[in-house]
Amino acid sequence: MKEDIWQSVLGEIELSVSRGNFSTWFKNTELISIADGMAVVGVPNVFIKHQLEIKFKELVIDVFKKLDQPVSALTFEISGKQSSELEKKKSQNGDELFAAVNQTSGVSSSRPSLNEKYTFESFVVGSSNDLAFAACQAVVNNPGKKYNPLFVYGGSGLGKTHLIQAVGNEIRNRHLGTRVVYLSCETFVNEFLESIRSKSTRKFSEYYRSADVLIVDDIQFIASKTATQDEFFHTFNTLHQANKQIIISSDKPPKAIPTLEERLRSRFEWGMTIDIQAPDFETRYAILVTKAQNHGVELPHDVTEYLANLIQSNVRELEGALNQLLAFCEMRNLKPDLTITTNLINGSRVRPKHISPKQIIEHTARYYSISISDILGPKRDKEIVMPRQVAMYLLRSELHMSFPKISHELGRKDHTTAIHSVEKIEKTLAFDQTIRGVVQEIKDRVYA
Numbered sequence: 001m002k003e004d005i006w007q008s009v010l011g012e013i014e015l016s017v018s019r020g021n022f023s024t025w026f027k028n029t030e031l032i033s034i035a036d037g038m039a040v041v042g043v044p045n046v047f048i049k050h051q052l053e054i055k056f057k058e059l060v061i062d063v064f065k066k067l068d069q070p071v072s073a074l075t076f077e078i079s080g081k082q083s084s085e086l087e088k089k090k091s092q093n094g095d096e097l098f099a100a101v102n103q104t105s106g107v108s109s110s111r112p113s114l115n116e117k118y119t120f121e122s123f124v125v126g127s128s129n130d131l132a133f134a135a136c137q138a139v140v141n142n143p144g145k146k147y148n149p150l151f152v153y154g155g156s157g158l159g160k161t162h163l164i165q166a167v168g169n170e171i172r173n174r175h176l177g178t179r180v181v182y183l184s185c186e187t188f189v190n191e192f193l194e195s196i197r198s199k200s201t202r203k204f205s206e207y208y209r210s211a212d213v214l215i216v217d218d219i220q221f222i223a224s225k226t227a228t229q230d231e232f233f234h235t236f237n238t239l240h241q242a243n244k245q246i247i248i249s250s251d252k253p254p255k256a257i258p259t260l261e262e263r264l265r266s267r268f269e270w271g272m273t274i275d276i277q278a279p280d281f282e283t284r285y286a287i288l289v290t291k292a293q294n295h296g297v298e299l300p301h302d303v304t305e306y307l308a309n310l311i312q313s314n315v316r317e318l319e320g321a322l323n324q325l326l327a328f329c330e331m332r333n334l335k336p337d338l339t340i341t342t343n344l345i346n347g348s349r350v351r352p353k354h355i356s357p358k359q360i361i362e363h364t365a366r367y368y369s370i371s372i373s374d375i376l377g378p379k380r381d382k383e384i385v386m387p388r389q390v391a392m393y394l395l396r397s398e399l400h401m402s403f404p405k406i407s408h409e410l411g412r413k414d415h416t417t418a419i420h421s422v423e424k425i426e427k428t429l430a431f432d433q434t435i436r437g438v439v440q441e442i443k444d445r446v447y448a
């Protein structure tokens with residue numbers, strides 16, 4: 001039924017827009033629901049969502065009406081449809097993956113991995129990050145010319161990913177048609193290895209070497225991966241020679257990345273190398289005020305001051321504490337005040353000592369009905385990876401373990417994986433109620 005309606009709508013739209021537009025913007029869309037004059041259309045990525053909202057919303061509503069489907073409110077949502085197809089392809093064959101990625105990148109978008117919430121507007125500038133901010137803006141105004149590469153480094157949770165994605169978002173918005181490719185270095189490594197396995201390294205190389213702007217997050221992950229370093233070296237040269245903009249982030253300066261080949265290190269230093277420091281009090285204060293406002297909440301001064309003093313070295317943790325407070329108050333219909341804040345935040349930072357890493361891993365495994373050896377082992381199935389990430393997250397949030405310790409506990413050598421896992425879960429927690437429930441349930445069992 002829904003499918004039929006949507007097919008008719010698409011049929012009409014096809015008649016009124018160019019073929020290029022039609023296949024670029026309407027491919028892989030679906031009707032998720034239609035009721036009481038409200039329709040929700042699923043789209044493959046945030047870029048397409050944006051463009052549909054700007055350019056085609058009216059048209060789609062008109063077509064619905066024309067077909068006697070009185071729709072007055074239309075929203076677009078990113079649906080899982082296409083990404084799950086990509087996943088499937090990935091496990092089948094690297095060639096197909098890249099074909100699919102290329103195809104869906106369409107005329108001007110990139111992989112759907114830039115998060116549109118990371119903008120310059122939502123970034124609070126202070127003395128700890130103003131130089132990095134300025135350098136990023138300079139790159140937007142002059143891609144490929146001013147600072148190439150731009151190398152941004154700094155500790156975890158200080159806004160590197162936010163800033164470099166803001167560059168990508170801004171360039172893409174200003175120059176439609178620019179191919180911005182953003183990815184984590186971990187993805188680069190994994191896809192490269194996968195392309196070797198599936199004998200599709202040429203496709204892999206072509207994909208990345210045809211970017212107009214290449215943004216690689218957490219480059220430190222390339223340490224000691226010789227073959228990937230070689231591949232990245234050539235990608236870098238191709239792009240740089242063609243004056244394509246390269247942006248790199250890292251948790252440390254090029255000099256301090258262990259086992260980084262000299263030729264890469266020197267190239268990383270060719271352009272602009274700039275660091276982000278931990279924010280000072282004013283910046284932390286401003287970040288809290290801004291983020292609370294985004295949630296429609298005005299934080300009392302003493303609460304803001306308390307949190308800004310308590311959490312000094314990591315914006316992600318600062319944001320985490322704020323979110324925890326806001327969620328707590330929202331659920332109970334309370335206004336945040338200092339008493340609630342100190343009870344809640346202090347309480348969660350002072351951990352009972354009797355909980356061990358083993359217990360956390362055990363409870364996580366049991367909750368998901370998998371074995372502990374699955375969590376500790378090498379399997380990369382989705383059913384295993386997610387629990388593993390949750391376990392790492394809990395080791396961090398409950399026991400405040402360092403990333404190397406977490407990796408060690410999980411039998412992993414590289415602590416970058418732990419960083420990514422914890423980040424991933426933290427990010428998911430922000431919008432996914434199911435996972436919040438899961439984490440809470442496991443915690444309850446751990447502390448029971």
Ligand code: ADP
Pocket residue numbers: 122123124125129154155156157158159160161162163287315316319
């Ligand atoms: P990193 O990549 O350096 O580990 P992220 O960019 O992921 O850090 O930042 C962690 C979180 O903190 C993100 O949600 C980001 O939006 C937020 N954040 C960091 N710095 C700022 C800032 N100056 N203004 C607003 N939000 C920030």
Ligand code: MG
Pocket residue numbers: 160161162217218
């Ligand atoms: Mg990051």
